[in-house]
Amino acid sequence: MSETLKAVILYDSMSKGGSTESAINSIGMKLAEEGVYVEKAKCKANADYSFVRDFDIVLLGAPVYYFVVASQLLGALVQGNLKKNLKRKKIALFLICGTPGTMAAVLYLPQLKVNLVGNRILAEKIFSPAMLSNEDAIDDFVYDVLEEYERAMRSRTKLQWTDEALDMLQGLPPFMHGGIKALVEDYAEAHGYNTITAELMDIARSDQGK
Ligand SMILES: Cc1cc2nc3c(=O)[nH]c(=O)nc-3n(C[C@H](O)[C@H](O)[C@H](O)COP(=O)(O)O)c2cc1C
Numbered sequence: 588m589s590e591t592l593k594a595v596i597l598y599d600s601m602s603k604g605g606s607t608e609s610a611i612n613s614i615g616m617k618l619a620e621e622g623v624y625v626e627k628a629k630c631k632a633n634a635d636y637s638f639v640r641d642f643d644i645v646l647l648g649a650p651v652y653y654f655v656v657a658s659q660l661l662g663a664l665v666q667g668n669l670k671k672n673l674k675r676k677k678i679a680l681f682l683i684c685g686t687p688g689t690m691a692a693v694l695y696l697p698q699l700k701v702n703l704v705g706n707r708i709l710a711e712k713i714f715s716p717a718m719l720s721n722e723d724a725i726d727d728f729v730y731d732v733l734e735e736y737e738r739a740m741r742s743r744t745k746l747q748w749t750d751e752a753l754d755m756l757q758g759l760p761p762f763m764h765g766g767i768k769a770l771v772e773d774y775a776e777a778h779g780y781n782t783i784t785a786e787l788m789d790i791a792r793s794d795q796g797k
Pocket residue numbers: 600601602604605606607608650651652653654655683684685686687691715716
């Protein structure tokens with residue numbers, strides 16, 4: 588890694604020193620061991636999340652209480668400005684619940700993912716409290732996150748621009764080139780395009796305000 592990767596773990600839990608905090612500490616320590624700069628922040632639904640823009644990877648983690656993902660994280664996404672500030676961010680998700688399994692994947696993960704359409708989800712994992720004492724489970728999750736991040740960065744360097752799209756970029760004022768190029772490449776990457784065409788530039792631009 589040439590530049591230090593920056594990750595933030597946003598989480599919620601009703602418990603102090605419960606399994607969610609223990610998961611966050613283990614995941615944070617493993618990321619740090621791998622050379623990542625890590626911060627953590629407990630969510631409040633109405634907090635200002637503009638700070639997440641400074642991070643390369645955003646990990647969202649929460650327990651499930653009564654079939655619903657913990658309310659301050661969910662609230663930050665649904666009512667607060669977290670979703671807006673996560674635009675084009677690379678995300679990893681982890682949940683903690685008593686019964687991790689297919690039902691949990693079907694019932695609980697979509698509560699977060701429905702708010703993250705258009706984001707690249709690097710990895711997702713559901714832990715039970717018991718799984719957290721297994722170092723391998725945490726390590727595997729962290730390796731998945733970092734491998735997928737590297738993969739996303741590699742595929743980005745392979746993006747092709749058509750002549751028409753390049754002409755369109757060149758037609759914009761020079762001070763806008765960097766920002767528009769990054770916006771279109773992020774959009775292409777999140778939606779699985781390998782080639783940037785003039786049409787895709789229009790789509791990315793019109794999608795930006797949504
Ligand atoms: C009040 C309460 C409700 C819970 N509801 C669910 C549930 O609906 N589904 C589930 O799989 N686990 C449920 N659990 C298990 C928790 O998700 C699990 O214990 C988790 O580790 C709690 O995280 P915490 O220690 O950070 O509070 C519940 C636990 C509590 C205390």
